[in-house]
Amino acid sequence: MKILATDLDGTLYLDTVLIDGVKSAYNSLILNNFTLFHTTNNSSQSTDLICSKLQNLLNMDIDISSIITPLTILENFLINKNNSIYVFGSSEVKNFISNISDTVSDINNCDLIIIGRVDSPSYEKLDIICEAIKSGTKCITLNKDLTYPISKTELKPGNGQIAKYVESKSSQILDSLGKEGHLYSQYFFDRNIKLDYVVGDRVDTDIIFGNNVGAKSILVESSIENHMSTTIADERFKDFPSFVSSII
Numbered sequence: 001m002k003i004l005a006t007d008l009d010g011t012l013y014l015d016t017v018l019i020d021g022v023k024s025a026y027n028s029l030i031l032n033n034f035t036l037f038h039t040t041n042n043s044s045q046s047t048d049l050i051c052s053k054l055q056n057l058l059n060m061d062i063d064i065s066s067i068i069t070p071l072t073i074l075e076n077f078l079i080n081k082n083n084s085i086y087v088f089g090s091s092e093v094k095n096f097i098s099n100i101s102d103t104v105s106d107i108n109n110c111d112l113i114i115i116g117r118v119d120s121p122s123y124e125k126l127d128i129i130c131e132a133i134k135s136g137t138k139c140i141t142l143n144k145d146l147t148y149p150i151s152k153t154e155l156k157p158g159n160g161q162i163a164k165y166v167e168s169k170s171s172q173i174l175d176s177l178g179k180e181g182h183l184y185s186q187y188f189f190d191r192n193i194k195l196d197y198v199v200g201d202r203v204d205t206d207i208i209f210g211n212n213v214g215a216k217s218i219l220v221e222s223s224i225e226n227h228m229s230t231t232i233a234d235e236r237f238k239d240f241p242s243f244v245s246s247i248i
């Protein structure tokens with residue numbers, strides 16, 4: 001039995017549409033006894049929402065525990081900890097975190113800051129966060145994606161741009177809960193899940209993740225951009241279906 005972790009946005013689908021050939025490629029992986037994990041840096045949607053989107057697109061049952069987002073990693077990270085968390089992020093992210101931990105609205109009363117994506121970040125608030133970090137408060141970002149896809153062809157600034165600002169102003173490197181961070185890989189190590197393949201469309205997240213967990217890292221070129229040299233990928237394919245044909 002082989003285990004494969006696949007990215008979602010830009011790899012299985014673009015926006016709300018499956019990439020050509022993905023449905024039958026996905027089916028043949030299942031028929032050939034592959035175990036699949038769905039790995040994404042999307043932290044603005046719950047795993048329930050992502051799961052039902054996948055089920056609808058692929059027209060099959062998907063095990064929700066196979067969907068690993070930065071929020072999954074965060075929930076796991078917070079187990080048996082009693083943090084008071086200050087959240088910089090959307091109301092969805094704030095709600096999610098307040099359901100799994102104590103959150104505070106006064107940054108002076110927190111011992112952990114979580115950075116998530118917002119459409120129009122307040123630099124005044126970010127500067128206050130940077131001061132808190134400089135005074136020793138721990139800060140983690142949900143991911144370091146520089147861009148955020150809002151449709152097939154449009155991108156918005158991502159969480160990574162906020163994280164970059166905070167890193168440069170506070171002179172500290174933030175831990176990330178995204179695929180590029182060590183906590184994401186650790187989630188698989190802790191469960192003794194040995195990934196054979198990691199597939200995705202971005203070098204700065206998917207390929208780094210694949211290399212970190214010692215899997216064969218597969219770059220697919222079905223989406224818009226890559227932010228780093230593609231030479232660190234073990235193999236490159238036009239899209240997910242052509243990769244699947246190469247292993248089945």
Ligand SMILES: [Mg+2]
Pocket residue numbers: 007008009010011200201202
């Ligand atoms: Mg992607």
